[in-house]
Amino acid sequence: MKSVSKVSLLALPILLVFGIAAVNSKTVKHTFRVSYISGLPDGVLTTSILGINGKYPGPLIEAEVGDVLEVTVINKIQDGQNVTLHWHGLHQRGTPFQDGPSQITQCPLKEGSTQVYTFPLLLPGTYWYHSHVNSQYTEGLWGSLIVRGTPEVWQELYDxxxxxxxxxxxxxxxxxxxxxxxxxxxxxxxxxxxxxxxxxxxxxxxxxxxxxxxxxxxxxxxxxxxxxxxxxxxxxxxxxxxxxxxxxxxxxxxxxxxxxxxxxxxxxxxxxxxxxxxxxxxxxxxxxxxxxxxxxxxxxxxxxxxxxxxxxxxxxxxxxxxxxxxxxxxxxxxxxxxxxxxxxxxxxxxxxxxxxxxxxxxxxxxxxxxxxxxxxxTVPFDAVPAPPNFDTEKVVNIIFQNDENGLRRGSFNGHPFELPTGKPALGKLVDGIPIPEATSHFNMKYGDIVQVVINNPELGPHPIHLHGHHFWVVGMGHSGDGSYDPLRHQLNLNGHRRDTVLVKEKSWLVIRFRADNPGVWLMHCHIDWHMLSGMAMVFVEAPELASSIRVPDEARKVCADHNVFI
Ligand SMILES: [Cu+2]
Missing domain, CATH: 2.60.40.420 (Cupredoxins -  blue copper proteins)
Known part of the structure; x- marks a missing residue:
């Protein structure tokens, strides 16, 4: 199911579009057939395992920085379920339609249809991919993704x-x-x-x-x-x-x-x-x-x-x-x-x-x-410190409360996140259509330094994941610290950064990032059940540059299957 080909002349225009050097890069190709399989991962026969090519977990992807990853996803689920894949931790800089969350950056792939994800791998590191439709990845639809630097920074330290x-x-x-x-x-x-x-x-x-x-x-x-x-x-x-x-x-x-x-x-x-x-x-x-x-x-x-x-x-x-x-x-x-x-x-x-x-x-x-x-x-190798100031700020309070149907839902600031209907949020942005109010969103200008404060009054920690970025973690309270208070809490600009961070129980978190990746990027709790119930929002980054975002033919095709046209 996997093949690797050295870069061909045909691929060169793609690489030029992506703006990376084609020297020594290759296209790493995988074909993923997604379907239900049976298995006994813990000894108990389970028939609801969403496998890839008949296996759980999904195939390991290994590649090098500068390679182009091309994954052909074939939805063979056979009960009408849609599917998408998200490449957790990759920024999709210049390729925002490849990010994966259903109805945010793409229409979901219908049963029987095929979607080819293609994007350059610009960052080394340990990543993973998973479904971004409802709670689908909890039944197996995920795999590991390793991108190695050439050379790796610490290659000489391990065998x-x-x-x-x-x-x-x-x-x-x-x-x-x-x-x-x-x-x-x-x-x-x-x-x-x-x-x-x-x-x-x-x-x-x-x-x-x-x-x-x-x-x-x-x-x-x-x-x-x-x-x-x-x-x-x-x-x-x-x-x-x-x-x-x-x-x-x-x-x-x-x-x-x-x-x-x-x-x-x-x-x-x-x-x-x-x-x-x-x-x-x-x-x-x-x-x-x-x-x-x-x-x-x-x-x-x-x-x-x-x-x-x-x-x-x-x-x-x-x-x-x-x-x-x-x-x-x-x-x-x-x-x-x-x-x-x-x-x-x-x-x-x-x-x-x-x-x-x-x-x-x-x-x-x-x-x-x-x-x-x-x-x-921990301090990053590149020693880039966090920005000392910020241009715009979003304060997010984690709230659980009952909705009008008596359903207890998680949210940011009491507004359970709703996916947009019709065009995905990114398609709306590119086409100049407003993103609905219920799809909680926050707009920022290109180049802004954005500060996000997250307060968690709950009894458990929440892993907060931002798509499209590694952010600086400039402050992380201890368990029981209460909400962030700039007068009481010290920030730390040592440059610690990542893409998923825990806001501890009854505590606070402050992150910063530079809005230099035009697109629509989800921020959500990575407890999939919390995201499902509404603990999410999107950052609309550099809307003034939206018209310059290229819509891939593949994105149009997958939406057209739903009679949605971008
Ligand atoms: Cu959570």
Missing amino acids: EEILITVNDWYHTSAKQNEEWFLRPESGGAPPYPFSVLMNGVGRYPCGTALKAGRLCVSYSQVRPVFKVQPRKTYRLRLINTSGWVAFNFTISGHTLTPIEVDGIDLAANQPVHHAIFIGAGQRYSFLLKADAGVVGDEFLIRASLRKEFLFTLAGNINPAPEAVINEVTGVIKYANVGRQTYSSSPLVKPSFEQFDHSKTYRTVETWSTMDFLTEME
């Missing part, structure tokens, strides 16, 4: 790479979850996950599943095992692809030296820690030195879901939240392996081994004794 994804998992379909969640009876409590997975696999108690009438095969329960060569150093890429949950993550007996945050390379000699708290949508790269043992030693890779942030009520679509196994694990196995990577990739290929309950592991620390990374202390 090979390890990719780890962690996410929550449902036995119920996204449709069932949505129907249940968007009823007053849910009380605004999201569907409670059934399992947590690492690299697509995990473990559910089969006894509980069988009682609920679900097929469960305990011997199918496996976990990823990465064989490492003692004394080698690995770049561990970590992605949280959850619909809801945040994790504590650690590797027993080892330290983690951060070198990348959400695609931003970090400066040398960042503080070393034992653990990290990672929210939905966030990514990190760490240096992992295999210097804690000898051949034969095994260490646990541990991702533990932060249950205290999961709000639930009796009657939840998951009838047994107490049965969820909090911690999903993989294994780092010291071995004489030489090179065990995928062909033409520096990634160590994991094996998937049956879960062995009789085994005990060296050095299993308790979470409370571990030293966690403080993300605000």
